[in-house]
Amino acid sequence: MTIFYTLVPMILTIIIANLLSQAMPRVPKAFWQILGGIILAMIPVLRHSVVELDPEWFMMLIIAPLLFYEGQRTDVRLVSKNFRAIISLAGIIAVMTVVVLMLFGHWAIGWALPMALALAAIVTPTDATALESVTEGLAVPKGIGRALNLESLFNDATGLVVLELALLWMNTGTFSFVHGFEEFLVVAGGGAIVGALAGVVLLYIRQHLLRAQFDDTVAHVMIYLLSPILVYGLAEHTGVSGIIAVVVMGIISNEEKHHTQFMSSQLNNLNNQLTTIVSQLLNGLVFVLLGLSLVRVFRTYLHEPIVTWLGYIGIGLAIYAVMTAFRHIMIERVDRDSPMASMVDQAHKNRDAWIFALGGVHGTVTMAMAFSLPLTLTNSQAFPHRDMLLLIAATVIIVSLVAPLFILPRLLPKVQADYDMTEYSQAHIAMINAGMAYVETLNVSNSVKRNVIGQLQDQLGYGADQLDRVLWQRAQTDIQRVTDDAVDAAIDAGLVSQATMVYYRRVKANADARWARGTNNVRMWFRILEGVVLRLVNTRQIKPEERMHKIAVKMQRRVDRLQRKAARRTLTEHEQHDLEQTLRMQKKFAAVKQMNYRSPEDAVAKYQSSRELVFTEIAEISEPAVTEFIAQAESSDEDPRYVVALRDVAAQERDRFHDQQVSTAEEQAVLLGALGAELTYVQDGRQNDRFSAALINELYNEVTSAQALVLATDSEE
Numbered sequence: 001m002t003i004f005y006t007l008v009p010m011i012l013t014i015i016i017a018n019l020l021s022q023a024m025p026r027v028p029k030a031f032w033q034i035l036g037g038i039i040l041a042m043i044p045v046l047r048h049s050v051v052e053l054d055p056e057w058f059m060m061l062i063i064a065p066l067l068f069y070e071g072q073r074t075d076v077r078l079v080s081k082n083f084r085a086i087i088s089l090a091g092i093i094a095v096m097t098v099v100v101l102m103l104f105g106h107w108a109i110g111w112a113l114p115m116a117l118a119l120a121a122i123v124t125p126t127d128a129t130a131l132e133s134v135t136e137g138l139a140v141p142k143g144i145g146r147a148l149n150l151e152s153l154f155n156d157a158t159g160l161v162v163l164e165l166a167l168l169w170m171n172t173g174t175f176s177f178v179h180g181f182e183e184f185l186v187v188a189g190g191g192a193i194v195g196a197l198a199g200v201v202l203l204y205i206r207q208h209l210l211r212a213q214f215d216d217t218v219a220h221v222m223i224y225l226l227s228p229i230l231v232y233g234l235a236e237h238t239g240v241s242g243i244i245a246v247v248v249m250g251i252i253s254n255e256e257k258h259h260t261q262f263m264s265s266q267l268n269n270l271n272n273q274l275t276t277i278v279s280q281l282l283n284g285l286v287f288v289l290l291g292l293s294l295v296r297v298f299r300t301y302l303h304e305p306i307v308t309w310l311g312y313i314g315i316g317l318a319i320y321a322v323m324t325a326f327r328h329i330m331i332e333r334v335d336r337d338s339p340m341a342s343m344v345d346q347a348h349k350n351r352d353a354w355i356f357a358l359g360g361v362h363g364t365v366t367m368a369m370a371f372s373l374p375l376t377l378t379n380s381q382a383f384p385h386r387d388m389l390l391l392i393a394a395t396v397i398i399v400s401l402v403a404p405l406f407i408l409p410r411l412l413p414k415v416q417a418d419y420d421m422t423e424y425s426q427a428h429i430a431m432i433n434a435g436m437a438y439v440e441t442l443n444v445s446n447s448v449k450r451n452v453i454g455q456l457q458d459q460l461g462y463g464a465d466q467l468d469r470v471l472w473q474r475a476q477t478d479i480q481r482v483t484d485d486a487v488d489a490a491i492d493a494g495l496v497s498q499a500t501m502v503y504y505r506r507v508k509a510n511a512d513a514r515w516a517r518g519t520n521n522v523r524m525w526f527r528i529l530e531g532v533v534l535r536l537v538n539t540r541q542i543k544p545e546e547r548m549h550k551i552a553v554k555m556q557r558r559v560d561r562l563q564r565k566a567a568r569r570t571l572t573e574h575e576q577h578d579l580e581q582t583l584r585m586q587k588k589f590a591a592v593k594q595m596n597y598r599s600p601e602d603a604v605a606k607y608q609s610s611r612e613l614v615f616t617e618i619a620e621i622s623e624p625a626v627t628e629f630i631a632q633a634e635s636s637d638e639d640p641r642y643v644v645a646l647r648d649v650a651a652q653e654r655d656r657f658h659d660q661q662v663s664t665a666e667e668q669a670v671l672l673g674a675l676g677a678e679l680t681y682v683q684d685g686r687q688n689d690r691f692s693a694a695l696i697n698e699l700y701n702e703v704t705s706a707q708a709l710v711l712a713t714d715s716e717e
Contacts, residue, residue, distance in 0.1 A: 014036070017033040028405065034287045036291060040291065041292045062289075063243070074150075076254065082146070089155065097124050123319060124323075125362070134405055164183070187240050190241070191240040191242065195244060198227070200252065293371070294394050316391070331356045366396070418693065419692050427695060431678045431703075439651075454652075474642065479629075483625070483626060483653065486626075671710055
């Protein structure tokens with residue numbers, strides 16, 4: 001249960017912090033997570049349930065996977081092209097920073113050189129995760145942003161090696177620059193070799209398993225997730241840099257994905273999605289643990305005199321200022337022949353220098369290195385000023401996170417979105433309308449149309465595009481009004497049969513209590529009664545032979561009309577059924593005629609009570625008017641969401657009059673066709689340059705994801 005009590009509070013803290021970040025986006029997500037960790041550490045019940053993670057386990061289980069995923073986003077060609085710049089960033093600049101900070105600590109503060117070197121090694125490595133948190137939403141220049149990312153990937157190894165040398169110096173009392181340089185080459189170079197070999201082996205295993213048809217998804221995902229942990233442990237066990245090893249393996253994995261992305265696209269897509277989720281979770285754990293660690297450090301000095309811990313905080317501020325100034329100077333000295341020349345804009349060198357200086361953000365790697373300091377030296381003496389070093393390191397971390405938050409927005413513009421939400425909303429709703437319009441043209445049952453249009457309407461989601469109650473009520477009122485007007489006009493023209501009027505009145509009265517109490521219901525009752533009286537009068541005056549002749553003529557006209565439609569286009573399901581029903585009735589009338597009209601009332605009753613003919617008659621009267629009304633609304637300046645609501649309500653109204661059995665296979669086929677129509681709309685927008693590339697990508701991703709979901713559901717059934 002220890003693991004449960006440790007992980008659950010931290011995961012709940014991440015959830016709350018992420019939601020707060022979404023509610024108040026001006027505050028970076030990392031700060032909410034750090035604040036959550038601080039609050040978690042201050043609650044007695046939770047503080048005792050959360051176990052502090054050992055620094056070595058922290059590096060292996062959290063930092064190693066994060067750097068592996070970061071390496072996966074780095075192209076190997078980018079590394080090879082900027083190899084000399086990486087040596088300068090992670091080697092020369094990092095080592096020179098360590099030397100400057102060590103001398104500052106020795107001369108200005110009066111520390112012993114080994115302890116000053118240990119602190120310099122701890123605060124030198126920058127943190128890629130922390131960097132993303134403070135630059136989110138800012139347009140960092142491409143070159144200097146690449147420099148900061150590459151630096152944060154590789155300079156951890158420099159700090160770890162220098163820290164080991166500092167501890168060796170403190171234990172033995174001697175320091176050899178040659179030995180230190182050799183140690184650095186062995187650790188960094190060995191880590192790169194182990195990472196490269198591990199990446200090649202992983203690539204070989206994955207590819208041969210896939211070629212041999214061993215493509216079990218769970219097995220491949222577990223190999224993918226465990227790889228950075230295993231390789232980090234192997235590298236550290238052999239005495240080389242596990243950090244460098246997992247970064248190099250991640251870069252090689254990126255190259256593999258680049259060349260084999262379509263050999264197992266489903267597995268690669270799943271890995272990408274898992275990488276995003278796991279990275280977000282691990283990033284959250286990093287900052288929550290940082291908040292926990294800060295409280296742990298400051299609690300040590302809670303009962304010390306205020307002058308003592310304020311002095312240590314002042315030292316931390318001074319170290320950060322010196323380090324920031326030195327980083328600024330290093331970029332100012334970059335000339336056109338420097339390995340970093342392509343990363344620095346010579347026309348805006350001062351700006352890039354300040355961005356690089358402030359972009360050296362420190363995070364949990366620094367805190368983990370500080371906590372890895374031993375409690376005692378090899379001679380059993382207590383490690384000198386260990387708590388002081390922890391407090392100074394914590395101060396540097398906090399200042400490096402806060403300073404860019406206030407200064408970088410003054411140096412950098414905000415990221416300009418490729419499209420705004422208004423543009424997205426318009427394109428998104430128009431795309432959904434295109435899919436609905438496609439469904440309305442199909443020769444399928446009303447129930448299928450209703451279900452598919454309802455699913456397309458669900459694409460509006462839960463955001464601002466979602467149809468509100470006002471739009472729904474307006475659409476329902478307008479569709480009912482258009483339908484009622486069309487039926488009333490047909491009744492006034494004498495084009496509606498008695499059975500249709502009776503059925504339509506009953507449906508309307510049951511669905512709308514106000515209509516049932518209104519004048520329209522009364523008018524229709526009078527029309528129905530009028531028809532009954534006229535039919536009785538005509539029945540007495542007209543002979544059965546004449547009645548049968550008139551009915552036969554009416555049926556023949558209906559058959560002729562439907563056959564003319566069939567010559568021009570494919571009949572709808574209702575029209576085809578009407579034609580078949582009428583032809584059967586003609587045969588029955590012919591049989592009745594051969595019987596010398598012995599039972600004409602039976603034929604008349606069957607014809608006039610046919611529910612299918614009633615449904616067809618209502619559709620023939622109302623659908624043209626509704627279709628024209630929707631087309632007018634779409635071509636006008638109406639809210640596109642209102643058009644979506646009109647189509648959905650119209651589909652429900654059609655199905656209410658005539659509910660039918662729905663075939664799941666048919667419904668999914670129609671839905672896939674509608675999604676294809678949406679893609680066609682997006683493609684047209686791309687060809688006509690109506691949409692930006694980013695907007696097209698967003699719309700494509702939504703539709704293709706929906707298609708994949710429909711196909712997956714189809715395969716499960």
